[in-house]
Amino acid sequence: MIPVTKPGLPDLTKVKKYLDDIYERRWFTNNGPLVQLLTERLEEYLGIENLLLVANGTLALQVAYRALGVEGEAITTPFTFVATASSLSWEGIKPVFSDIDPESFNLCPTKILEKITKNTNAIVPVHVYGAPCNVEHFERIAEQKNLKLIYDASHAFGVNHHGSSLLSYGDASTLSFHATKIFHTVEGGGVVFRDKEVLRRAQSLINFGFSSDGEITGVGINAKMSEIHAAFGLSLLDDIDGLIARRVEIQELYQTELNGFVQFQQRAQESNLNGSYLPIVLASKEQRKTVELRLNFIDVKARRYFSPSLNMTRPFCDVGEKDLPRSEDISSRVLCLPLYYELSDKDVLRICENLKRAIG
Incomplete structure (x- = not known):
């Protein structure tokens, strides 16, 4: 049987070396050295800043919404994986579907203008199959209507647009590092934030609400990536x-x-x-x-x-x-x-x- 996809396999020798390091340090989670290293290497490889690694791509979306204060309603596409919409609902945000462009299969910018109301707080387009949305048009709409703009970029690893990373657009862009993706950490995800202050807020959110100095400053969850998952990602990134x-x-x-x-x-x-x-x-x-x-x-x-x-x-x-x-x-x-x-x-x-x- 030829399946529709197969996960990429990192070099086992490299994986073992990283695992040996983890065993020696006994540092398995809580922003360990491998998570820090993977963050640095991915920022360099992708040409981005303000990357936050998390436990999966769905949490990446939820953390982005929380860090940016999204509430009320968000306009998004119905032509996407269910997590784009379910992550909104899970956070108490009503997904409002708008139609797609029949050629790019992405959310149609002109169509969403019909959907914007006083309750609209954000736009959540998807770069479907890794093809860029009309980011310039969405940026203009978000600025004119004072809306948050969060891209679901789960399929867009390594995609550049006009010579720079597609992930640099919007208030945030989220990635999935699920095993079915081109680059993966078995399970994992990431958020690229435009603003460093929002990144700091998100870093606290994924660690139970603890600030960098150990104070509980708000309500958070546990969405951290583990060292073992980072080891798989580092091994695969080489190839x-x-x-x-x-x-x-x-x-x-x-x-x-x-x-x-x-x-x-x-x-x-x-x-x-x-x-x-x-x-x-x-x-x-x-x-x-x-x-x-x-x-x-x-x-x-x-x-x-x-x-x-x-x-x-x-x-x-x-x-x-x-x-x-x-x-x-x-x-x-x-x-x-x-x-x-x-x-x-x-x-x-x-x-x-x-x-x-x-x-x-």
């Missing part, structure tokens, strides 16, 4: 350029082979590919089902990612807009094809051949 390069090669091979047969996501020319996902959109829901069946028959697993549109799901069907035709349409026809470092060109060509046969 990340090769992992990304190979994934981009696979992405480009798919696009060459399937050009003219399926719809691809359109992305800004000013940004680079990072090989995070290979989404295709079929001509109809029925054609998508036919392709799925054909791929399953040859032991290839594709994934309807993201489907259904979140406004059609039970937890969220009573919030925001019921009728979001673009998101509902793309969600019914989208399919993510297998993409991981070890996937061979031969297997990619076999997948493409069978997919084109299924389309007819």
Whole structure:
């Protein structure tokens, strides 16, 4: 069976060296030296500042909302993983869904203008599949309407826009380091803050509300990354350029082979590919089902990612807009094809051949 993804594996020798260091120090958590080192190395690699590492990508979103004081309502996309919306609800913030751009699959900036009310406090766009949102447009809206701007950048590791990190946009950008992501720490996440003072507030929030001098200054939670998770991340980071390069090669091979047969996501020319996902959109829901069946028959697993549109799901069907035709349409026809470092060109060509046969 060819799965839709496989986690990248760090060098075990490197992992063991870090684990030996952890055993010797017996410092397993509470902002240990490996978490500090990973923070420094990621800031350097990604070209960012004010990075906070946390236990997972969902907590990254929740911490960002808390640190920035988001409340009331936040406008977001229904075409995303459920954590984008559920993290808002969990924090008592009402997610208000707005429709997407039919070509980029990202939240449409002009559409959200119809959704802004006196209760709107934030915009939470998603860089879907690692393709940048129209960040310039969102920045203008957030400034004009005095709204917080938090990007869910879970898919955007290593993506640059106009020569600088995509993570540098907004009041905050969040990352997921889940095992299915390009770069991972098995479980983990991060938040990149624009303002250093907000970073300091978030550092206290993830450590039970303790300040740097040990005083309890507010209500917090435990969202810290452990040393063991940081060890996996440090080991994988050494090889990340090769992992990304190979994934981009696979992405480009798919696009060459399937050009003219399926719809691809359109992305800004000013940004680079990072090989995070290979989404295709079929001509109809029925054609998508036919392709799925054909791929399953040859032991290839594709994934309807993201489907259904979140406004059609039970937890969220009573919030925001019921009728979001673009998101509902793309969600019914989208399919993510297998993409991981070890996937061979031969297997990619076999997948493409069978997919084109299924389309007819």
